[in-house]
Amino acid sequence: MDNFNSELISAINKGLLDSEKNSDIVITTGILENASKVIAQNVQHQYAGVISRDETIAVINLIFQAIEDEQFFDWEKPTLCGADKTQFEQIRKKLMLAIGI
Structure with a gap:
């Protein structure tokens, strides 16, 4: 995983934890990174056609x-x-x- 991917996953982790702290969502998984990876892959897929x-x-x-x-x-x-x-x-x-x- 390159630096960009790990930074994106970290940012998503933080956003999910912040949302949970604000009672916007409830996280029920013990491994938040797995959910963050799925979100990161979808975000990257959305922007993949723009420019590599x-x-x-x-x-x-x-x-x-x-x-x-x-x-x-x-x-x-x-x-x-x-x-x-x-x-x-x-x-x-x-x-x-x-x-x-």
């Missing part, structure tokens, strides 16, 4: 290479691409956080 982890890493690398290359990222790129260097760096960081790197 490897594709996301490729986009992150492409953004990095583009914004670091002064010849490529010239004065007209913000107009052509819809974002300036700072905005692309923020997008890159969001993508990295989304996949846990």
Whole structure:
């Protein structure tokens, strides 16, 4: 199980425990992680068609290479691409956080 999956399962565990604490649900299993894994698999399945982890890493690398290359990222790129260097760096960081790197 990769880091992203374990973080997702941990977040789901926490959400389930918080919901139980707030009396929204009653957990009757002794192994909460099994239920969390099922939820995580369904969430991942729902978003699997959007973009894979490897594709996301490729986009992150492409953004990095583009914004670091002064010849490529010239004065007209913000107009052509819809974002300036700072905005692309923020997008890159969001993508990295989304996949846990």
